[in-house]
Amino acid sequence: MANSPRTMEKSGFGATQRTDAWWLQPVATAAGLGAFVVYSTLRAFENNFYTVGPYLSPFYSPLIDIGMGISPALLILWAPAGFRTTCYYYRKAYYRAFFRDPAACAVGESNEHKYCGETKFPFILQNLHRFMFYVAVIFIFILWHDAYKAFFFEDGVGMGVGTIVMILNATFLSGYTFGCHSFRHLIGGKRDTFQDGNASHGCWMGASKLNAKHMNWAWLSLFWVGFTDFYVRSVASGLFSDFRIF
Amino acid sequence: MPDVTFRISTGSAEQNEEKTYRVPVAEGWVVLDAVHYIQAHEAPDLAVRWNCKAAKCGSCSAEVNGKPKLMCKTRLDDFADGEEIVVYPLKTFPRIKDLVTDVSWNYEVAKKIKPFTPAKDTKWSMDQRDMDRVQEFRKCIECFLCQDVCHVLRNHDKKPEFAGPRSFVRIANLEMHPLDTASRLDFLKNEGGLGYCNITKCCTEVCPEDIHITDNAIIPLKERLVDEYYDPIAKLFKVFSGK
Numbered sequence: 001m002a003n004s005p006r007t008m009e010k011s012g013f014g015a016t017q018r019t020d021a022w023w024l025q026p027v028a029t030a031a032g033l034g035a036f037v038v039y040s041t042l043r044a045f046e047n048n049f050y051t052v053g054p055y056l057s058p059f060y061s062p063l064i065d066i067g068m069g070i071s072p073a074l075l076i077l078w079a080p081a082g083f084r085t086t087c088y089y090y091r092k093a094y095y096r097a098f099f100r101d102p103a104a105c106a107v108g109e110s111n112e113h114k115y116c117g118e119t120k121f122p123f124i125l126q127n128l129h130r131f132m133f134y135v136a137v138i139f140i141f142i143l144w145h146d147a148y149k150a151f152f153f154e155d156g157v158g159m160g161v162g163t164i165v166m167i168l169n170a171t172f173l174s175g176y177t178f179g180c181h182s183f184r185h186l187i188g189g190k191r192d193t194f195q196d197g198n199a200s201h202g203c204w205m206g207a208s209k210l211n212a213k214h215m216n217w218a219w220l221s222l223f224w225v226g227f228t229d230f231y232v233r234s235v236a237s238g239l240f241s242d243f244r245i246f
Numbered sequence: 247m248p249d250v251t252f253r254i255s256t257g258s259a260e261q262n263e264e265k266t267y268r269v270p271v272a273e274g275w276v277v278l279d280a281v282h283y284i285q286a287h288e289a290p291d292l293a294v295r296w297n298c299k300a301a302k303c304g305s306c307s308a309e310v311n312g313k314p315k316l317m318c319k320t321r322l323d324d325f326a327d328g329e330e331i332v333v334y335p336l337k338t339f340p341r342i343k344d345l346v347t348d349v350s351w352n353y354e355v356a357k358k359i360k361p362f363t364p365a366k367d368t369k370w371s372m373d374q375r376d377m378d379r380v381q382e383f384r385k386c387i388e389c390f391l392c393q394d395v396c397h398v399l400r401n402h403d404k405k406p407e408f409a410g411p412r413s414f415v416r417i418a419n420l421e422m423h424p425l426d427t428a429s430r431l432d433f434l435k436n437e438g439g440l441g442y443c444n445i446t447k448c449c450t451e452v453c454p455e456d457i458h459i460t461d462n463a464i465i466p467l468k469e470r471l472v473d474e475y476y477d478p479i480a481k482l483f484k485v486f487s488g489k
Contacts, residue, residue, distance in 0.1 A: 017312030017332055088445055088465055095444045102397040105448035106312055115402040117442035124441070127476040130469075181461070185469035193424035195373040211461065 013100065015108030022104035029097035032219070033090075036226055040077070043229055047071035050229075052236035054150045055162045057229040058169055062142050080225075083136040086129035088181045089218045130182040140177050143170045153244075160242040162231060169221075169228040176217035179210030247271050250322060252280055255334040256292065259341040264332075265289070271322050277333060278306050278317035281345070293344035301454055304389030308345050309334040314391040314452045336394040349390050355409050358437065362420055363428035376424040382462060383419035385455040388412065392449035392459055398442045408439035411449035411459050418463035421470065431474050434467055443468075 016022065043059050050060040050073070059073045066075070084090050095101050102109050118126050147170045150163040177183070188204025191197060210217065235242045252267045267288050269280045278296055285292045297303040299318045306317040311325075311332050325331060339347040392411040398404045409417075417430050417438070434440040445468075449459045457463070473480045 017309065017334065019311050019329070091444065092446050092460075095446050101444060102401060102446060102448070105395050105397075105446075105451055106309070106314060106400070109397065109401045115398070115404070115442075117398065117439075117444050119439070119441035123444070127468075127472050130472065130477065181465045182469060182472075185466055189466050190470065190473060192376075192422055192426070193373060194375045195424065201375055214461075 012108050013110045014103070016104075016106055018104070018106060022107055026097040026100070026103045029093045032222075033094060033097065036222055039226055040229075043233070044071055044073035044077055047073070049233045049236035052232060053154070053160075053162070053242065054152050055160075055166060055232045055235065055242070056146050056149075057232040058143055058146070058166075058173075058225050059229045061139075061146050079132070079135045079139055083129075083132040083177075084218075084222070086126050086132050087218065088129070089214050091126060129180075130186065133177070133180050133182045136177050136180075140170070140174055143173060146170070159245045161245070162235060162242045163245075165224075165228050165231050169224050172217065172221040172224045175210055176214070176221040178207060179212075179214045179217050180207075181211060181214070183207055184211050247273060247322075248327070250280065250325075251330045252284065253330055253332045254281070254284065254292070254345070255332075256289070256344045257341075258343060262341070273323075275322045276318050277308075277310055277315075277320040277322065277331065280322065280331070281317060281333065293342070293346045295346045302387055304387035307336055307389045307391050307394065309337060309394075314394045316389060316391070316454050319454055336390065338394045338396075338400045339390070349393075351405060352388070352390055352393060352410070352412060355413050356416065358409075359413065359417055359420070359433065360428045360430050362423065362426055364425045365427050368425050370425070372424050376422075380419050380422050382457055383415050385457055386412065386415050387455060389454060391452045391454065395448040395452045396443075397446065397448065398439075398444075402442075404439065404442055407437075408442045409433075409437070411443075411464065413438065414440065414443075414467055415457060415459055415463045418467055421467065431471060435471055435475060440464070440467060440471060 040059060043057075047069070050057040051063070056063060059077065062076060063072050064075045065072050096103055100109060101115070116123070118124055143166075147163070147166040150166045151157055151159060153160075184204065184207040187207050188194065188197065188200040191200060194201035194204070234240055249268045250271050252269055253264045254267065255262055256265050257263055267284050269283050271280060271283075278294075278299060281292070281294050285294065294306065294317075296306040296318065298305070301316050301319040304316070307314065308317050309315070310317065310320050314336065317333070322331070333345065335341050335345045336347045336349070339349050339351065341347050390412060392415075393399055396411055398408050399410055414434075417434060420426050420428070421430055430438075443464055445460055445464060447460045449464075450457070450461070453459055
């Protein structure tokens with residue numbers, strides 16, 4: 001039997017009829033990204049404990065030491081930061097977590113709030129993502145070179161836990177970088193036909209496979225690049241020693 | 247199965263209220279079954295749009311417990327025991343009556359999109375790989391759940407300036423078609439307002455056909471806009487290569 005008329009929906013931030021924990025994902029994202037930003041900023045300004053034996057922290061690679069007390073990290077971190085900031089996945093993550101635009105699907109936003117999307121400065125600069133991708137590819141080569149150098153200890157060729165950590169770092173970052181939406185477009189997605197481009201189609205399919213898990217690669221590589229730095233810092237500062245496998 | 251409590255929003259855009267019904271549900275029921283039961287036993291004037299009851303016509307779109315869904319694809323056994331089920335019409339479009347909304351704006355936008363334009367001397371032969379890519383977009387059943395959930399339309403009401411995800415899927419289908427010769431990039435940048443999309447992926451989350459709207463339609467279109475308007479290197483390449 002029909003009864004009890006109720007009022008219609010409310011508006012404003014957080015207004016929703018959703019009954020699930022819609023707030024959990026933006027809170028977790030904000031916590032994860034916030035923790036990484038705080039840690040990486042502290043490490044960038046620390047200007048110490050970034051290299052030990054054959055290992056070099058990815059936060060300081062390539063190592064450009066111009067002295068004057070300026071941390072080498074500050075000279076290079078703009079590149080990976082720019083790549084991730086303009087990344088299509090991270091855009092979703094921080095628009096939801098920090099800008100609450102929207103915090104979650106079918107959830108209200110702030111009432112007084114002028115929305116321009118990515119049509120005006122500064123967000124129109126997101127269109128430059130492909131240029132950050134070009135720079136990121138250079139860094140991938142450098143990080144693989146660092147991983148290669150991590151086999152060469154003072155007493156000869158060997159392998160430590162740090163070597164594995166650095167190889168995984170380069171691997172995860174490669175998976176993230178080559179699953180990039182811009183790369184997927186440039187490598188073949190821009191074509192209207194693959195009729196005369198077998199190689200292009202193969203590359204596009206490969207990038208598409210990585211792209212399907214772009215979020216996973218993004219978080220895995222973010223965590224691991226932080227862990228790699230933490231590992232190098234811990235060994236360099238004497239918190240623990242690197243275990244040599246051979 | 248125990249009875250389930252349904253709260254259904256009824257009335258017009260100007261005057262509306264929720265009404266509560268207890269429905270004796272049976273195994274395998276979906277929300278649309280319960281709405282039909284209410285229509286048959288309690289409220290014969292309850293307006294609801296439906297057609298196929300097989301998630302293929304896109305008619306029975308509504309908001310179930312705050313989430314845009316097809317009522318015919320929302321199973322009652324997916325809800326917790328004793329959970330109330332709240333059914334509202336799509337909130338982005340004007341309500342006509344009860345659960346029926348006026349979605350005609352979407353068809354007005356569709357009319358503005360340049361139709362498929364093959365070359366005059368087209369040889370009607372296509373590579374399977376090209377068709378595999380655009381086939382995904384042709385699964386769209388025009389339920390407009392993506393339009394409903396898109397915050398640019400829902401929260402910011404940018405209808406005059408923003409065509410919405412359904413339109414972008416349609417455009418992606420045409421732009422990536424191997425035999426199409428027209429360009430819709432100017433429409434996308436200006437009238438279609440693709441730049442308003444901040445790719446928060448709600449359209450993809452609600453799509454009942456599992457179309458990867460953001461990754462496979464919107465972002466590739468954004469990249470094509472970058473080629474055309476924001477990438478000086480691509481511009482130079484075009485000038486020198488003549489492509």
